[in-house]
Amino acid sequence: MTEKKRKGSLWETAKSILYGMAGHDMARFALKTRGSMEHLFILITMGDLLGVPILPPYYSLRLLPYVVPQISTWKRRMLRERDLTDALA
Amino acid sequence: MIQETMRQFVEEHPDLKYSFFGGKGGVGKTVMAGAAALWFARQGKRTLLASTNPVHSLTGLLGQDVFGQPTLVEGVPNFWAYEIDTRDTIERSKKEIREKIEWFLKYADIKTKADEFVESATMNPAFEESAMFENMIDLMFEDDYEVYVFDTAPTANARRLLGMSSVYSMWVNKMVQSREEAMSLRELLSYSKKKQERDPLMEYLLRFRDRMQHAKELLTDESKTAFFFVTLPEALPIAVIRRFINWFNEFGIPVGGVVVNMLLEPEAVGENPPEFVRNRVAMQAEYMEQIWRFFPDVRALVPLFETEVQGVEMLERTAQRLFA
Amino acid sequence: MSLARIFQENPERRYIMFGGKGGLGKTTFSAATAYWLAQQGYRALVFSVDPQASLSDIFQQDIFGKGAVEIIPNLFAQEIDADRRIREYQDEIRQKIRDMYGLEKVPDEIEDYIQAAAAEPAMEESAIFDQVVDIVVGGEYDYYIYDLVPLGHALYYLSMASVYDQWIQKITKLREEMEEYAQVAALLQREDEMEEDKILAELQDIRYRISTSSSILTDREKTAFFFVLVPEEMVLVDTKKAAGLFAKFQVPISGYIVNRVLPPELEAQEIPEYLRHRIHMQKKYLAEIDRLFGNEVLARIPEFERDITGLDMIQRMAEAMFGGAA
Numbered sequence: 106m107t108e109k110k111r112k113g114s115l116w117e118t119a120k121s122i123l124y125g126m127a128g129h130d131m132a133r134f135a136l137k138t139r140g141s142m143e144h145l146f147i148l149i150t151m152g153d154l155l156g157v158p159i160l161p162p163y164y165s166l167r168l169l170p171y172v173v174p175q176i177s178t179w180k181r182r183m184l185r186e187r188d189l190t191d192a193l194a
Numbered sequence: 195m196i197q198e199t200m201r202q203f204v205e206e207h208p209d210l211k212y213s214f215f216g217g218k219g220g221v222g223k224t225v226m227a228g229a230a231a232l233w234f235a236r237q238g239k240r241t242l243l244a245s246t247n248p249v250h251s252l253t254g255l256l257g258q259d260v261f262g263q264p265t266l267v268e269g270v271p272n273f274w275a276y277e278i279d280t281r282d283t284i285e286r287s288k289k290e291i292r293e294k295i296e297w298f299l300k301y302a303d304i305k306t307k308a309d310e311f312v313e314s315a316t317m318n319p320a321f322e323e324s325a326m327f328e329n330m331i332d333l334m335f336e337d338d339y340e341v342y343v344f345d346t347a348p349t350a351n352a353r354r355l356l357g358m359s360s361v362y363s364m365w366v367n368k369m370v371q372s373r374e375e376a377m378s379l380r381e382l383l384s385y386s387k388k389k390q391e392r393d394p395l396m397e398y399l400l401r402f403r404d405r406m407q408h409a410k411e412l413l414t415d416e417s418k419t420a421f422f423f424v425t426l427p428e429a430l431p432i433a434v435i436r437r438f439i440n441w442f443n444e445f446g447i448p449v450g451g452v453v454v455n456m457l458l459e460p461e462a463v464g465e466n467p468p469e470f471v472r473n474r475v476a477m478q479a480e481y482m483e484q485i486w487r488f489f490p491d492v493r494a495l496v497p498l499f500e501t502e503v504q505g506v507e508m509l510e511r512t513a514q515r516l517f518a
Numbered sequence: 519m520s521l522a523r524i525f526q527e528n529p530e531r532r533y534i535m536f537g538g539k540g541g542l543g544k545t546t547f548s549a550a551t552a553y554w555l556a557q558q559g560y561r562a563l564v565f566s567v568d569p570q571a572s573l574s575d576i577f578q579q580d581i582f583g584k585g586a587v588e589i590i591p592n593l594f595a596q597e598i599d600a601d602r603r604i605r606e607y608q609d610e611i612r613q614k615i616r617d618m619y620g621l622e623k624v625p626d627e628i629e630d631y632i633q634a635a636a637a638e639p640a641m642e643e644s645a646i647f648d649q650v651v652d653i654v655v656g657g658e659y660d661y662y663i664y665d666l667v668p669l670g671h672a673l674y675y676l677s678m679a680s681v682y683d684q685w686i687q688k689i690t691k692l693r694e695e696m697e698e699y700a701q702v703a704a705l706l707q708r709e710d711e712m713e714e715d716k717i718l719a720e721l722q723d724i725r726y727r728i729s730t731s732s733s734i735l736t737d738r739e740k741t742a743f744f745f746v747l748v749p750e751e752m753v754l755v756d757t758k759k760a761a762g763l764f765a766k767f768q769v770p771i772s773g774y775i776v777n778r779v780l781p782p783e784l785e786a787q788e789i790p791e792y793l794r795h796r797i798h799m800q801k802k803y804l805a806e807i808d809r810l811f812g813n814e815v816l817a818r819i820p821e822f823e824r825d826i827t828g829l830d831m832i833q834r835m836a837e838a839m840f841g842g843a844a
Contacts (some may be wrong), residue, residue, distance in 0.1 A: 132706040139699035146692055148299070151631070163644030164724050166607065166635055170614040171717045173628055182532070218572075219540010249539065249760070254752040428825040430545075433575040464790040470781065471790060473823030500795035502750050 147172055195486060200493040201517045203451060209417045212334065212428075213450065214344045217424035218434040222455040224251045225503045226424050226496070227345035229512035233339040235273035236513075242339040243267075243275045246330050246346055250277035257505050270506060274339070294398065332411040351450040370399045413447055420450030424492070427454060427481035438490055449489035453516065454482070456498040494518060521816045522840040524772060526554075526744065531742040531772075533654070533734050535664045538746035539756050540751035543777040543819075545572045546826045547746060548665040549595070550835040556593035560660040565596040565653055567646050573597050573665060576753065578828050586653075591828070594659065603645045604636050647679070651731040679732030686725045693718045715823070738770040744816070745771060748778045759812070773816040775839070776807060781820050 215227040231243035260275040423435040536544040552564035583599025
């Protein structure tokens, strides 16, 4: 697949998902969705870090090196964010 | 040459409550477990013979369907047999995991739909094995019987089954620790005066850890628990139980001793046996020397009978030799 | 049909497995088959996925955790040391983290995870599974003979492949979607080319390994699966049950081998009573086996006068299985 075609199809995807939004909002929405998926991804693969035993960890370990920087922020977010918002409310 | 017989061992361990029989596949673990259970029942003790083997054979051994619930063995008072059915336990723990994940996703405010991940998470292949272990310790905790005899899975499986309680504890401690960190932070950050919300995950983990600790206490209690190893006078089964005994010593699980099965006895062999039989007798003699050398705690020598051991009558004959 | 002919007529079946209850002689058959194939000039590897393996005892040589050991020319044997595999794997992960981020030491939080993960109940099976993938994907041998663990675990092992496959598929899909969103955002914000997603690459590699391994297990063209049984009632009952289970996993069964058959000529001799009884009992179940499995029974292997350890006995076993050394 050429780069141009790939971008083309992504544009199609983007248009269908983000139809009606302003460019700026679209970008924010896409990033936010991606961020949320990132958390889900780490939960599914590394869940036992938080005490949620989900899956056999053998292959999770292979992915671990790539998520090292995200782990502490993720852990914080997963465990604390709601309390912070509760507290500020 | 036996220093302490099975009978003496049992008499010296009057509180013996949990007996396990292990060894390489095909050495007669199920038969020995059945014979021991029968013997305990004959002593007037309320006895449960339970199979934790993923491929059960008690129904075949007793000629009576004992799958799914403890069933009184026909014609023998006090003797119940039970092939554990893991399906219910598996369903139950699937549900538990599902609830945990859903609760967690909600708690962490993840809006992405997670259904299919929940699905794949509950397909973890370790489920069946963990479920068997859970069922086994449930039986032990319920304490409905005076004596429990477990027909264990083939060695590797059994080793893991029992080793699991140590492994689980370590694993759960780690998880409890990270949940505790999270909890205390919540307390610090909580400005509101309302009572702390329950943390179901924490509760689950603590309950789980307590269960495991209790199981470990029972399994490593020398007065209550004994693991017996069955071998044949042949190289492979001997090698397997040597390794196995080392493992159990590492885990601190009490080893009750060794039972040698399918021994060819002079009376059975007769005066002038054919070459085939002479050769087998010679081979067995050779391995018996090894057995005496490797295992100071041989408890019984059980002969090869003229038929397969099946049914209560044959178990009775086996029990007489096991507790000679 | 004989065992030797199955091999001759299906030269593309290069993955050989013996299944059945524990203690019926699967490991012995695996070793003897590898021996026979090696004699035929094929490079054959027999490997054990059982943590309580017996190959060392059969070959009378300590091969545990030593990789593939050449026993005689063309005959290789391997016993997987799962604990060691896990330790090495943990070290690889640690090294990778240190290299990627230029760290002296793996952060505590991450180190805790690496250690806790290794204590997981499913870790040992996964490690063995992964090593098996390495072995079969390697493609260094003409024949791979799996010394499988007893029934329950063989099934467990088979189901693991399909579970992992589904798991990886789902995670890969999630990751791909994530990448799409990231690219959309990058395009909208007119950013330069995005960095390639290394996790996705890693996932795709994992998926390739798993599907290669699981497809072999259920591939009728490439795999021969033999059921081992002995002429006894309880074994027969279990074998019938097990054959059904294997069919559910779509494992193609190539045939049945009956082991420990007492030599019939003994009956004519003056023999002790117990033996006469046993021969009589076996006759009954042999007839039953023939009735149940008929021409799917590929061989009846006699009970030998001693157990099978050492190359001389293995050679005799190979002759009993495949016919005399032609």
